[in-house]
Amino acid sequence: MKLPVKMTINGQKTSDEVEPRLLLVHYIREVVGLTGTHVGCDTSQCGACTILMNGQAVKACTMFAVQADGATITTIEGLARNGELHPIQQGFWEKHGLQCGFCTPGMIMTAYQLLERYPKPTEEQIRHQLGQPLPLHRLPQHREGDRVGRRTYGRKEVRGRHGYRRRGTALREVDQAP
């Protein structure tokens, strides 16, 4: 059984019939053909699939396409205007803000949401919103040699959008700390 679903994606109206179990990210990529939104973990951990739905950043692998019926969606393809990169995209480009680049669309969409909420964010707000742990010396529980305390705080600090990989990074940093 298929269900009708309508959305506005990057200003374009879509209308399709989809299986109720089809994830929104697969709808965007495979039905609509916008492949800039990536699937990393498929389990709501990495944030590579982040899009804006009605102005809110959401992970498109965590919801079904039918749940977005009637929504206004913005994907990474919707940021550029008239062939000009969005300032956030330009910033990532100029500062080479990526590693392999696979999750970069999700990072950019998350950064977009961040700047909507905090037009002039502090470093802590940026780190919190993007899921990066604070430096060890700034953690309130930090005590020299207390690896367990730092590890626990690190896990709390990085919960959220980019949880899994960042958690891994945090733990490696903790493990290598003096």
Ligand code: FES
């Ligand atoms: S693919 Fe959606 S959070 Fe990783």
